[in-house]
Every structure is written in structure tokens, then in C-alpha cells.
Amino acid sequence: MKAKVAIVGVGNCASALVQGVHYYKNSNPDEAIGLAKYDLGGLKPYDIEFVAAFDVDENKVGKDLSEAIYEYPNNTIRICNVPKLGVRVEKGAVIDSIGKYVRDVIKVSDKDSVDVASVIKDSGADIVVNYVPVGSVKATHFYADQALKAGAAFINAMPVFIASNPDWQSRFSNYGLPVAGDDVMSQIGATVLHKTLIKLLVDRGVKVDETYQLNIGGDTDFLNMLEEERLMDKRESKTSAVRAMVPYNVPTRIGPSDYVRFLRNEKICYIWIKGRYFGNSPVTMDIKLSVVDAPNSAGVMIDAIRGTKIALMRNISGPLISLSAYCFKHPPVQMPFDEAKIAFMDFIEGKRDT
Ligand SMILES: NC(=O)c1ccc[n+]([C@@H]2O[C@H](COP(=O)([O-])OP(=O)(O)OC[C@H]3O[C@@H](n4cnc5c(N)ncnc54)[C@H](O)[C@@H]3O)[C@@H](O)[C@H]2O)c1
Numbered sequence: 107m108k109a110k111v112a113i114v115g116v117g118n119c120a121s122a123l124v125q126g127v128h129y130y131k132n133s134n135p136d137e138a139i140g141l142a143k144y145d146l147g148g149l150k151p152y153d154i155e156f157v158a159a160f161d162v163d164e165n166k167v168g169k170d171l172s173e174a175i176y177e178y179p180n181n182t183i184r185i186c187n188v189p190k191l192g193v194r195v196e197k198g199a200v201i202d203s204i205g206k207y208v209r210d211v212i213k214v215s216d217k218d219s220v221d222v223a224s225v226i227k228d229s230g231a232d233i234v235v236n237y238v239p240v241g242s243v244k245a246t247h248f249y250a251d252q253a254l255k256a257g258a259a260f261i262n263a264m265p266v267f268i269a270s271n272p273d274w275q276s277r278f279s280n281y282g283l284p285v286a287g288d289d290v291m292s293q294i295g296a297t298v299l300h301k302t303l304i305k306l307l308v309d310r311g312v313k314v315d316e317t318y319q320l321n322i323g324g325d326t327d328f329l330n331m332l333e334e335e336r337l338m339d340k341r342e343s344k345t346s347a348v349r350a351m352v353p354y355n356v357p358t359r360i361g362p363s364d365y366v367r368f369l370r371n372e373k374i375c376y377i378w379i380k381g382r383y384f385g386n387s388p389v390t391m392d393i394k395l396s397v398v399d400a401p402n403s404a405g406v407m408i409d410a411i412r413g414t415k416i417a418l419m420r421n422i423s424g425p426l427i428s429l430s431a432y433c434f435k436h437p438p439v440q441m442p443f444d445e446a447k448i449a450f451m452d453f454i455e456g457k458r459d460t
Contacts, residue, residue, distance in 0.1 A: 109149065109415035112158035112226045114249050115234050115237035116166050116195055118182040118325055118371055119263060122400035123407050127154045129186045130408075140293050140405030142432075142447075145244040147454040149412040156191055158229035160198035160222060160249075162320035167197045167215035179211050179326050180399035182371040193229075196220045198249070205330045207365075212326070220394065226256035232332075233414050235243025235288075235407065240265060240327065245420035250274060254281050258412050262287030262434075263407060265343040269425050270438045278417070279424035284417040286410055286426040289343040289435040292402035296375035297320055297347050298443055299395060300360070305442050307381055312389060314352055314381040318346070319360040321376075323399060324369030331362040343436035350440040356414065359362075373399040404434050409450075413432045416454060427460040428453040 113120045126140075130151040135144035144150060153411070159171045166174040172188040174195045197217045204212055226234060234253040238245050246266040253260040254277060262268045262285070267289035278285040291297050300319050307314055322328065331337055341361045346362060379391040411431040428449035430437030443450065452458045 107149070107188050107415070107419065108153050108155045109233055109411050110155050110157045110229070110231045110409060112160070112231035112234045113156060113171070114160045114198060114234060115239070116159055116161040116171065116174045118180050118327065118400035119237045119403055119407070121180050121182050122173060122404035123187075124156060124175050125185050125188055126157075126401065126408060127151050128188045128405040140164050140401075142409045142450070144411060146412045149415060151408050154198065154218040154408065154411050156193055157231050158225055159195045160225075161195050162198055162200050162203070162212070162214050164213045164215040166195050167217055169195055171195055174402050180323055181396055185401065194351070196224055196225055199245065201242070201245040201248055203238050203245040205239065205241060205333045205336055206219055207332050208239065208326055208330045210331065210362055221337065222252040223255035226258055227251060231256070232418055233261060233265060233411060235261045235411065237263050239330045240340050241330065241333065242262060243339075249345045254278070254283065257281070257283065259284045261407070261410055261414055263290040263403070265289035265339040265436060266391045267339060267436060269430050269434070270436050275425045275438065282421070282423045283423065284422055284426050286430050287434050288437070289340070290398070290403045290406055290410070290425060291347070291369055291435045292397070293405050294395075294400050296377065296395060297344055298392070300352050300377050301348050302443055303377070303379060303391065303393075304348055307379065308352055310383075312381045312383045314379060316357045317377070318358070319348070319350070319375060319377050320363040321361070322364045322366050322369065323362075323371070323372060324365065324367045325371045325399065326429065327399070328362060328365040332365050337361060347435045347440065351442060358452055371399050373397055373402075409433060413450065413454065417460070422460060425460065426453075428458060
């Protein structure tokens with residue numbers, strides 16, 4: 107049984123995902139670093155097949171997916187060479203997805219946009235993965251709608267609220283389709299580290315007084331996020347993940363903070379936490395985390411895709427609760443990471459419904 111996937115947005119994350127599926131094809135199952143399990147509910151990484159792809163960039167539209175993933179302005183690392191996939195990147199609909207800073211970098215293809223729902227349907231895709239840029243509210247609504255029309259499940263890797271929005275949850279339930287999201291939580295990224303540290307401090311009886319998390323990077327994602335007006339959902343997504351770990355209000359500032367071109371796809375995160383423990387004694391933490399951004403989310407997405415395929419095979423529809431809590435920053439139900447992992451594994455083993 108294959109999970110047939112249509113990708114929307116062939117940027118750095120899509121590149122890492124497509125490369126990752128190929129990379130793990132011939133790997134030793136014991137060395138499948140970055141996956142919840144090599145065999146997840148009977149599905150191996152190579153049971154993911156890419157059958158359709160959409161973008162709007164003239165450098166990518168019309169190319170085979172295996173070539174488009176390495177095209178400028180993508181700048182993540184190459185972990186392997188991907189052979190020709192026989193999947194042509196089609197032109198989707200631009201709508202509100204190209205922000206004012208990215209306009210200088212991405213030239214929109216002058217080819218005609220395709221009928222996205224028909225392409226998804228004809229490709230046989232049963233899952234659509236959404237990777238459009240931050241702030242693309244209307245474009246994300248458009249692609250979620252196209253997935254519904256095509257009868258495909260939807261995984262929303264970016265921070266516009268679909269899986270965590272009650273109206274979209276009902277729409278997917280009414281169509282008998284699962285939905286997962288929102289905003290993928292990287293394997294060892296700023297969010298999981300920050301929320302786990304805050305949870306540890308709270309569990310150990312520390313009173314957290316203030317915290318911030320500042321992030322910088324040099325890819326188009328960070329260039330786009332210079333536009334503060336596009337960031338509302340991104341800040342909410344990242345902040346809510348951390349706030350949910352504290353049973354009281356803490357002054358918090360979290361979000362993307364600058365674009366530093368020469369960092370390319372390296373992301374640097376600074377986490378600061380100030381609190382008090384026994385006898386009001388002060389404690390501070392000042393942490394710097396440095397990662398390559400796109401591969402950090404790819405293993406999580408391989409798990410999310412396989413989990414969504416399992417939901418489809420079980421005829422489960424509507425929001426996938428445990429999968430979203432495990433794989434995403436802004437899920438329908440927020441959980442500490444250890445709890446989310448147990449819930450997700452219970453779901454995979456059929457011990458819970460969603
Ligand atoms: N670890 C991570 O990298 C991570 C974690 C969480 C969330 N995200 C989110 O995932 C999304 C993708 O991240 P990325 O690093 O791949 O970004 P990216 O900028 O490299 O890729 C976005 C791609 O979408 C394409 N695109 C733009 N408008 C489109 C449209 N209307 N239709 C189809 N394609 C369109 C662009 O041309 C580009 O290829 C972003 O929203 C990002 O914030 C990434």
C-alpha cells in the first residue's frame with residue numbers, strides 16, 4: 107500500500123522531504139535517524155510516492171520534481187541525488203502567496219495555472235501536503251478546498267490554521283477526509299526544545315518569569331517573514347506551543363527575528379528563560395541552537411504522511427488529534443511532547459481513534 111502524495115510548494119522543505127524518502131529507501135532500518143519508526147503501522151518511508159507537485163516559480167514549473175527541488179532559490183543541503191520521478195511541477199494559483207520581499211527572488215511563471223483539483227484527482231494522490239509561504243492565508247484556503255474537491259486528505263505544514271480551525275475540521279469531516287496540522291514541528295527545532303525546557307522547569311517547581319525565542323535564517327522562508335504583517339499566525343503558532351506548557355501567564359516573545367542571507371538554510375535560535383526557584387533564588391537559561399532547517403522537518407513529515415495514510419485506510423475523517431499533537435506546533439489539541447508521542451503510537455497501533 108502506497109501513500110500517494112501531491113506537494114504544494116516545491117521549496118526547501120519539499121526538497122528535504124523528497125530527498126529523505128529516497129535517502130531512506132536503501133538505508134538500514136536500525137539507522138533510520140529522525141523517524142518515529144522505520145516501519146510505522148506497516149508503512150516504510152519508501153511507501154511514500156510523490157505523484158503530483160505544484161509551484162508558481164518559473165525556475166520550478168514544468169520541471170521534473172527531482173530537478174525542481176534543487177533549483178534556486180532553494181538552498182538546503184543535498185543529502186542525496188534523486189532519480190527522475192516522472193512528476194512534472196505544475197503551475198498552481200498565486201493568490202496571496204508571494205510577499206513583498208520575496209518578489210525580488212521568485213519570478214512567477216508565465217505559464218497558465220492548471221485546474222489543481224483535477225490534477226490531484228488524475229494523479230491518484232490521496233494526500234495533499236501544503237508548504238506554501240507564511241502569510242498565504244487565501245492560497246492555503248484555496249489548496250485545502252482543492253484537496254476536498256479532489257477527495258484527498260490534507261496535511262498543513264505551515265502556519266495558517268486549517269486542522270486547528272473548527273470550520274475546516276467540520277468541512278473535512280463532512281467530506282469523510284482526514285486533516286492534519288498546523289505548522290510542522292521540527293525534530294529538534296526551537297519549538298520542541300523551548301516547550302520541553304519550560305515544561306521541565308514548571309514540573310520542577312520553578313516559577314518562570316519571562317522568556318523569549320529569537321530565530322534567524324537565510325532562506326526564502328526567513329526573507330518572507332521579514333514582513334511582519336504576514337507573521338500573525340506564525341507568532342501565534344510558535345507562542346501557543348510554549349504557553350500551553352505553563353499554567354499561568356508569562357511575558358513571552360517568540361518568532362522569526364531576522365534574515366541573514368549567508369546563513370542560507372541554517373537556522374539559529376536563541377532561547378532565553380528567566381525564573382525563580384527555592385527561596386526566590388534566580389535562575390536563567392541562555393541557549394543557542396543551530397540546525398539546518400529543512401531536513402529538520404522532513405522526518406516528521408514522513409511520519410505525518412504515513413499516519414495520515416493509516417487514517418485513510420481506517421476511514422477516519424476530520425482532525426487527526428494525536429498525529430497533529432506529535433507532528434505540529436499548532437494542533438487541534440496541544441500536548442507535552444512525551445504525552446503526544448504516546449498518543450500518536452497508540453493511534454498507530456489502533457488503541458485510539460484519532
Ligand atoms: N523546518 C522548517 O523548515 C519549517 C518548519 C515549520 C514550518 N515551515 C513552513 O513550511 C513552509 C515551507 O517552508 P520552506 O522552507 O520550504 O519555504 P520555501 O520558501 O523554501 O518554499 C515555499 C515554496 O512555495 C512556492 N510557492 C509560493 N506560492 C505558491 C503558490 N501559490 N502555489 C504553490 N507554490 C507556491 C515557492 O515558490 C517555494 O517553492 C513555510 O510556510 C514554512 O514557514 C517550515
